[in-house]
Amino acid sequence: MKPAAFDYLRADEADQAVAALAQYGEDARILAGGQSLMAVLNMRLANPALLVDISRSEPLAQVRSAKGQLCIGAAATQARVEWRPGLASELPLLALAFPHISHFQVRNRGTVAGSIAHADPSAELPLCLLALEGEVVLRRARGRRVVKAKDFFTGMLLTARAPDELLEEVRFPLARSGSGHGFEEFSMRHGDFAVCAVAVVADAQRLRIAVGGVADRPTARDFPLLQGSALDDALNELAWSLEARDEPQASAQLRRQLVRTLGRRAVQQALSNRVPERSTA
16 A cells, blocks of 8 residues: 655754644654654555655754763664664663664664654663663653653553654663663564563662563563562562563463563673772772
């Protein structure tokens, strides 16, 4: 199938995109990388009156470090972030997760913000944003608001973004001294959607375990530094709390077992690569 007819606007500045969203609201769609949107348009699951193309906006493609965060603009591709010098030290969790995201051709076009905005429960980037307790910047004609990741994802492909808002920027907190990170994923084939993915952040006081692909949105829980049977019990409780879905490709039982198995691996990985805190003496 092909998309229904629509008008097209190339927006080189955020102001242009925001003005179009203010005018058209739910009848407008933002095109950045297009890796998710074009499939939706071709199947006519969405029939916008206006397509706002921000893919060639250099101001919106900026990636910068500021105030302890890596700030990624709405048009920045995943490849631009993946191959950023120093990413492994700035955001080790993203460096671990990127190889699991589809294929390099998709990452060359797909954007970080687009994946966050699409909010697929199996996607790696929303999972990492939640695990790292990041935030998104939403911009509309009347101004901006900042929404924490825990409040942004509201359901299956649903977010807190209003129809007249542009997801202008995604902010990932930089790795702190003394933290460690782990990422594990299972899919039927490399590049397929995750049946289950687990991201872990460990520091001196806690484990933060985030799970994607199981519930209708990524979910995170905080635990003390557990090991052995105590960790197994916590992962089992987490697995049952997620209300795993039965689907043709994977049963709820399989998904719960993956939470336990991948969770333990990701925790061990995070604890083993934790960098000792720097002395302030």
